Amino acid sequence: MTASAAPFPAPRLGEPYLLTPGPLTTAFSTKEAMLKDWGSWDADFRAMTKSICDQIVALAGDTRGEFVCVPMQGSGSFSVEAMLGTFVPRDGKALVLANGAYGLRAAETMRYLGRAYTLIDKGDYMPPRGDEVGAALDADPAITHVVAIHCETSSGILNPVAEISEAVYARGRKLLIDSMSAFGAIDLDVNRIRYEAMVSSANKCIEGVPGFGFVVARRSELEAAKGNCHSLALDLHAQWAYLQKTGQWRYTPPTHVVAAFLEALRLHAEEGGVPARGARYTRNRDVMVEGMRGLGFETLLKDRWLSPIIVTFFCPADPNFVFARFYDLMKAKGFIIYPGKLTVVDSFRVGCIGRMDEHVMRRVVQAAKEALAEMGVASAAPPEAAIAERAKLAA
Structure with a gap:
């Protein structure tokens, strides 16, 4: 366009x-896609789920089968909590980067999970920078993961995740990205920006409707995360394993939202x-x-x-x-x-x-x-x- x-x-x-x-x-055709009922166990719906997961992984730039997509029912915050609770082990420690409400919410989530964390809070006006992240990691060898917000929508700041990623992996740590409001419109290609997992939602830049989020995760990292999660319903490894085995979501999926998202993905591709x-x-x-x-x-x-x-x-x-x-x-x-x-x-x-x-x-x-x-x-x-x-x- x-x-x-x-x-x-x-x-x-x-x-x-x-x-x-x-x-x-949203587009009228996206709304219109919700006018049909779907059986969550039906083969046609299983094919829809596979299609959206395949397309999301492709949008992330993976061509070698190193990443998988795990959809998760609920609002975006459900998927953020699922990512943090699954990938940060119980004996791990996260460095949370905040410059607005959503970074602070990630820190609050870590507190609820009972996971150790430390916080860099930049306030409302400035982004966290790679050198600050590097200094924090050098000062605290206990930190295993860094949590970054891609676009902090409370202020509108687009954070420099590429330089943050470089600082993280130069020190042998792991990066988790909340790209809730950026994925689908801002480049987050796994071949250019390294991370272990990224979370986004149906109702953001792909222009679907609310009802589920999704995590794009490195397959090996997800496999290693078995047993980490604090929650039955938010366990990404269990969700993925069940999806691999049956083609089903573990619990009732938002069927109409999935149908709408499939149409939104079609329009996204059509636009370029x-x-x-x-x-x-x-x-x-x-x-x-x-x-x-x-x-x-x-x-x-x-x-x-x-x-x-x-x-x-x-x-x-x-x-x-x-x-x-x-x-x-x-x-x-x-x-x-x-x-x-x-x-x-x-x-x-x-x-x-x-x-x-x-x-x-x-x-x-x-x-x-x-x-x-x-x-x-x-x-x-x-x-x-x-x-x-x-x-x-x-x-």
């Missing part, structure tokens, strides 16, 4: 566009795969950010760290700006945005992913302009204190 391509069809049935990091706006999907999202971001900045809004992040997944904006300092009112006005104009998830300053987020293109993003900017006028907001500029805080923390 090129920048001059025709606009995507508007959502059906009067739906607003979901400018969120997932669930997101990871490079084309990432290029569309990048164009969405660039058009939207340029327009919002033209209205006076300012992004939390400098351009270098802006992901093409979601962008965080400071709330305007104007006393007439009330986020709840802004949200309602944007929704009435056909766009559902996301509240901020920062601890220091007031903010909101606008997603760039889903079944939409730059033409839609121009309408988003126009809707924001109209909403500000209706609220009587004279300037969308952020508070000076927010800019000062960013400068201090990003220094």
Whole structure:
């Protein structure tokens, strides 16, 4: 798809566009795929499961049969916990890299699991860097695994996983990546970025609907993880072993979601795969950010760290700006945005992913302009204190 391509069809049935990091706006054919019921033990459904697993492994770049895909029922956080609980042994220790809510959630998951961990918390503005990871590993030989977030959607930072991976494996440790909101649009080719396992979800950049996540794991590492897991239902090794033996999920799968995901994968391939999907999202971001900045809004992040997944904006300092009112006005104009998830300053987020293109993003900017006028907001500029805080923390 090129920048001059025709606009995507508007959502059906009067739906607003979901400018969120997932669930997101899906194609009508993806929704339509859920209109048929499937028997979870039926051969046709087993073939669907095999197809999605094969396609996901192919998207990860594996051509030598070194990696497998293990689907897991539930939200993305279920799959993250399954990955951590399966691959970090009970006597292991993880270095968790955080620069937002999802890195901190990974640390909290480790605490619940009773696994030893240490944390590098970079706050909301900056990514963890390879040299910091290397120094932490050099200082603590007990660390066996590093946990990194690919795209931290609470701030919108795209983290430098390639340099993190280099630092990890130069010291003989292992990397686990939460690529929940990036896989399918941002390169995570196993031939270029080394990791033992990666987790993502159906309702993100592949543009399916919520209901399951999946882990792409090195086969040898998964085989060695037998007996590690803290949980019956979240044991990735057991899930994979049962899938290998029977072609079935161990417990009732979200059959309609799987059918929708298969159609979403077809559309992903038709568009041109990871490079084309990432290029569309990048164009969405660039058009939207340029327009919002033209209205006076300012992004939390400098351009270098802006992901093409979601962008965080400071709330305007104007006393007439009330986020709840802004949200309602944007929704009435056909766009559902996301509240901020920062601890220091007031903010909101606008997603760039889903079944939409730059033409839609121009309408988003126009809707924001109209909403500000209706609220009587004279300037969308952020508070000076927010800019000062960013400068201090990003220094």
